[in-house]
Amino acid sequence: MDKICRVTVCTGTACFVMGGAEILALEDRLPQDLRGRVILEGMACLGLCKDRKGGHPPFVRIDGEILAEATLDRVLARLEARLGGETLA
Numbered sequence: 001m002d003k004i005c006r007v008t009v010c011t012g013t014a015c016f017v018m019g020g021a022e023i024l025a026l027e028d029r030l031p032q033d034l035r036g037r038v039i040l041e042g043m044a045c046l047g048l049c050k051d052r053k054g055g056h057p058p059f060v061r062i063d064g065e066i067l068a069e070a071t072l073d074r075v076l077a078r079l080e081a082r083l084g085g086e087t088l089a
């Protein structure tokens, strides 16, 4: 059975306006071999924007791992590393 990743995109105000909204389009950018293997969800403020030690918004959680300053490309690269997807451009 193929491994599945859960991607939680913070949709709180700080993350949303700093790029989180773009990350919500993740499913449209998934390479074919990762489709159906990613559970995408939004969640109100993860509470990380108040503690600058963890980096800057937008924040994304991938199976419990926090990715700060997340971009769509960085999330895709992390998924590729975790799920062994095809090479992403």
Ligand code: FES
Residues within 6 Å of the ligand: 010, 011, 012, 013, 014, 015, 016, 044, 045, 046, 047, 048, 049, 050, 057, 058, 059
């Ligand atoms: S708005 Fe994203 S962690 Fe607070």
